[in-house]
Amino acid sequence: MKTQAAILWEVGAPWSVEEIDLDPPGPGEVLVKLAASGMCHSDEHLVTGDLPFALPMIGGHEGAGVVMEVGVGVSWLAPGDHVVFGFIPSCGRCPSCSRGHQNLCDLGAKMGGGRQITDGTARHHARGQDLSLMCILGTFAHHTVVNEASCIKIDNDIPLDRACLTGCGVVTGWGSSVYAAEVAPGDTVAVVGVGGIGANALQGAKLAGAKRIIAIDPVEFKREKAMELGATHTASSMTEAVELIGQITWGQMANKVIMTMGVGSGELIGQAMALAGKRGRVVVTNLHPALESSVTMSGLDLTLYEKQLVGSLFGSGNPRADIPKLLNLYRDGLLDLDGLITRRYPLEGVNDGYQDMRDGKNIRGVLVYD
Amino acid sequence: MKSKAAMIHGLNQEWSVEEIDIQAPKKNEVIVHWRAAGMCHSDEHLVTGDMVPPQEYWEFMGLKDFFPMIGGHEGAGVVVEVGPDVTDLAVGDHVSASFVPSCGRCRYCSTGRQNLCDLGSQTFIGGMITDGTHRHFQKNGEPVTLMAKLGTFSEYACVATNSLIKIDKDIPLEAAALVSCGVATGWGSATARAQTKPGDTVVVVGVGGIGMNAVQGAKMAGAKRIIAIDPVEFKREKAMEFGATHTFSSMAEALPAVMEMTWGQLADRVIMTPGVLHGEMMGEGMSLAGKGSTVVVTAISPMTSTTASINLFELAMWQKEVKGTIFGSLNPRADIPALLDMYRSGTLKLDELITKRYPLDQINEGYRAMRDGENIRGVIVNG
Numbered sequence A: 001m002k003t004q005a006a007i008l009w010e011v012g013a014p015w016s017v018e019e020i021d022l023d024p025p026g027p028g029e030v031l032v033k034l035a036a037s038g039m040c041h042s043d044e045h046l047v048t049g050d051l052p053f054a055l056p057m058i059g060g061h062e063g064a065g066v067v068m069e070v071g072v073g074v075s076w077l078a079p080g081d082h083v084v085f086g087f088i089p090s091c092g093r094c095p096s097c098s099r100g101h102q103n104l105c106d107l108g109a110k111m112g113g114g115r116q117i118t119d120g121t122a123r124h125h126a127r128g129q130d131l132s133l134m135c136i137l138g139t140f141a142h143h144t145v146v147n148e149a150s151c152i153k154i155d156n157d158i159p160l161d162r163a164c165l166t167g168c169g170v171v172t173g174w175g176s177s178v179y180a181a182e183v184a185p186g187d188t189v190a191v192v193g194v195g196g197i198g199a200n201a202l203q204g205a206k207l208a209g210a211k212r213i214i215a216i217d218p219v220e221f222k223r224e225k226a227m228e229l230g231a232t233h234t235a236s237s238m239t240e241a242v243e244l245i246g247q248i249t250w251g252q253m254a255n256k257v258i259m260t261m262g263v264g265s266g267e268l269i270g271q272a273m274a275l276a277g278k279r280g281r282v283v284v285t286n287l288h289p290a291l292e293s294s295v296t297m298s299g300l301d302l303t304l305y306e307k308q309l310v311g312s313l314f315g316s317g318n319p320r321a322d323i324p325k326l327l328n329l330y331r332d333g334l335l336d337l338d339g340l341i342t343r344r345y346p347l348e349g350v351n352d353g354y355q356d357m358r359d360g361k362n363i364r365g366v367l368v369y370d
Numbered sequence B: 001m002k003s004k005a006a007m008i009h010g011l012n013q014e015w016s017v018e019e020i021d022i023q024a025p026k027k028n029e030v031i032v033h034w035r036a037a038g039m040c041h042s043d044e045h046l047v048t049g050d051m052v053p054p055q056e057y058w059e060f061m062g063l064k065d066f067f068p069m070i071g072g073h074e075g076a077g078v079v080v081e082v083g084p085d086v087t088d089l090a091v092g093d094h095v096s097a098s099f100v101p102s103c104g105r106c107r108y109c110s111t112g113r114q115n116l117c118d119l120g121s122q123t124f125i126g127g128m129i130t131d132g133t134h135r136h137f138q139k140n141g142e143p144v145t146l147m148a149k150l151g152t153f154s155e156y157a158c159v160a161t162n163s164l165i166k167i168d169k170d171i172p173l174e175a176a177a178l179v180s181c182g183v184a185t186g187w188g189s190a191t192a193r194a195q196t197k198p199g200d201t202v203v204v205v206g207v208g209g210i211g212m213n214a215v216q217g218a219k220m221a222g223a224k225r226i227i228a229i230d231p232v233e234f235k236r237e238k239a240m241e242f243g244a245t246h247t248f249s250s251m252a253e254a255l256p257a258v259m260e261m262t263w264g265q266l267a268d269r270v271i272m273t274p275g276v277l278h279g280e281m282m283g284e285g286m287s288l289a290g291k292g293s294t295v296v297v298t299a300i301s302p303m304t305s306t307t308a309s310i311n312l313f314e315l316a317m318w319q320k321e322v323k324g325t326i327f328g329s330l331n332p333r334a335d336i337p338a339l340l341d342m343y344r345s346g347t348l349k350l351d352e353l354i355t356k357r358y359p360l361d362q363i364n365e366g367y368r369a370m371r372d373g374e375n376i377r378g379v380i381v382n383g
Ligand SMILES: NC(=O)c1ccc[n+]([C@@H]2O[C@H](COP(=O)([O-])OP(=O)(O)OC[C@H]3O[C@@H](n4cnc5c(N)ncnc54)[C@H](O)[C@@H]3O)[C@@H](O)[C@H]2O)c1
Pocket: A039, A040, A041, A042, A043, A045, A168, A169, A172, A192, A193, A194, A195, A196, A197, A198, A216, A217, A218, A219, A222, A236, A237, A238, A260, A261, A262, A263, A264, A284, A285, A286, A287, A288, A312, A313, A314, A315, A357, A360, A362, A363
C-alpha cells in the first residue's frame, strides 16, 4: 500500500515527508494505522548524528495506533486492537526479558539497523530504496509495519494522542525516578532538563514521595511547567542549583539526581555529581553523543561519599508491564499526560515541531494523524 | 498417536499404567517424547488429596471430575512433532518441562516473576492451557488431564510451548529433568527467596529432592553453617555430601544445638521443605529463626488447612518474615538454562541426586521408595 512518512535521508537534512510503499506484514508482524506520535529528542539525535543509525530512516518511536492486519502466527492481536509501541521490543523469552529487564531485551540489538526483526529486510520503500525505521517502528508515518514484539495492547478508552507518550517519554522519565533512581519517601531529588523525559521524572519523583524536587532548566517556560508537574523548587543551571540545594538541605545535598537534558555532556557529569550528597545516586537517562568517550568528575568524591552513577534505558522499566500500568495511573488521576502536550502538529509539521523543541517551546510536541 | 501413561483414577489409588491416545498438536503446542521424569513429592499430594481441590469447587473450576489425571511435572525430553505456527521449537529440539508456564507477556512475566505467570491459573483445570480442549484420551474415549499440563509420567504428551524450555543438547536429559522442578525450587528457595548471604546460618527442614537443593543453594550463596533436619539417616548423610555442616533428626533436637552454635542468635534463614507441611510444624520452624530472619515456606500443606502455629508476638518483636515460594521464585526461561550451565561447569551437583531409576511400569515401587525415605530422587526413564 501507499502511505505518507517523514524520512531522514542524511545527517543534517530536514525531515522529508513523502509517499512511501509499504509491504504487507510478514510472519510475526503487524500493520498499524498510526493515530499519533510524540516528538522525542532521540529522533533529533539522528539528525545531528549523535545517534549513528542506518539511513535513510523513517523517524519516530513514540507511537500509538490501531491494528489493521496481522501476519501469520500473530495470535494475540487482531484488527481493531489499540496498541502503543514499546520503543524497545520485548520478546518475553530471552534472559533479560525473563528476569524483569525487558528494556534490555536481546532483540534491542536490531535497533541500529532498523530493519524487520524477523528477517532483516525492509517493508518500507521510497525512491526505489529500502528504508530503515527508528527503533524498528517509524512512527512519523500514517501507517507502519512492525514486529509483534514491539506492540503493547492497551484498552480502547485511552485517547491515542496521550497513550503514545507512554511508548517512550513517560515511562523513561517516570521510571528513571521510580526504578533507576529508586526515589524513596522523604528524598530530595534534582531533575536536570525538563523536556518530555524530565517532566515525567518529576511526576515519578512526586508519586514516590520525594520531599523536595528541584527542576533545573535554562528555559523559563519549562521551569514554570515543572512547578505544575510536582517540582518544589527550580533553578536555571546546575551551578545555580548547587547553592540552592546546599541551602535547602542544610548541606546534605540531593539523594537522587536525574539527568534528562537534551544532549548529555561528559563535562557536565562532575556538576551533576556535585548536586548529590553522601550515597547520592546520579541516573544518566539523556543520551550522550555516540563518540564521546570521557567524563569529568571527582573520583575521590565518588569513593569518599559513596556516590553512585548509573545509566538507565526506558527508565529501567518493562514495556509490557509499565505501559499499561502508567496508563492506569493516568486513568486514576495520578499521572498527568494531558499537561505534557504543548502543541499538536500534522505529519507535514514535523520540522516545525522540532524547531519548537529546539527553541524550548514544547514540553512535548505531538504529531496527530486522522 | 498411542502412548503408555501412568494415571490416577481417584484419591489414595495406585498409579495405573495404561495406553492412551494423543491427538495432533494444535497452535502453539508440540508433542514431546518424555525421556526422563523425576518423582517429586507434589505428585504424591495428588494421590493423598493434599493438592486436590475439594469436590465442591470442581464445578466452579469447570471440571466434571478432577480425575483421572496423568502424573508427572518434572521431566525432559525431545520434541517429535510441532503444531502449526510454532516458531520457537522444532522437531529434534531438547526441552525441559516447566511446571509453571511462562507466556512472556503478562504483568508477572514482564516484571521478572515468570514463576507467577497468569497462565498458572489454567494448570489445574480441564484441557490444554492453549484453548481448554483435550488432546489426551483413555481407551474408553474419555479425556484425561495432565498434572501441571505436562504429564511427564507418559511416554509422549502434547504440551503448550509456554510450558517448555529449550535446552542445549549436550546436557543429559535426566539432569535437565531434575532441574525442571526439584533443583530449581530448592536452590531458588535458598538463594532468590531466602536471600541467603555469605556468612549466614541456614536451616533446611526436610532434605528430599527439594531440600537437598536448598542445601546446595545455601552453600553456593556462602552460608557459614547449613543445618539439615530430616528423620531419615540416609538423607542426613547425603545432606553432608551436598554441603550441610550439621544434621539433626528433628527440629526439637536441632533447637538447643542451633542455639548453642550461634551463641543464641539462631538461624538467619529457615527453609521448610518437608514432604508435607502441617500447620503445627511452623511454630517449631519459626523458633529456629532469629531476629530479623526469613522463613521460607516451600513445602505443600494440605490445600484446605488454614491454621499454622506461629507466635505472632515473636514475629513482630523479632521482626521475622515468613515468605511463600513457588518454583523457588526463579524465572524458568532464564534460570533452567542457568542452572544447567552451573552443572556443566561443575558447581551444581545433579547426578548425585538420583538414587534409583525405574521404568514407567514400576512407578508405584518408586513412590513406595520415596515414602519409605529410600530415595533422594527416583527417576522414571523411557527408552
Ligand atoms: N535513556 C532512554 O531510554 C531515553 C529515552 C528517550 C529519550 N532519551 C534522551 O533523553 C534526553 C531528553 O529527551 P527529551 O525528549 O526530554 O528532550 P527535550 O528536548 O524535550 O528536553 C530537554 C530539556 O533539557 C533542557 N536542557 C538543555 N541543556 C540543559 C542544561 N545544561 N541544564 C539543564 N537543562 C538543560 C532543555 O531546555 C529542555 O527543556 C535526550 O537526550 C533523549 O535522547 C533517553
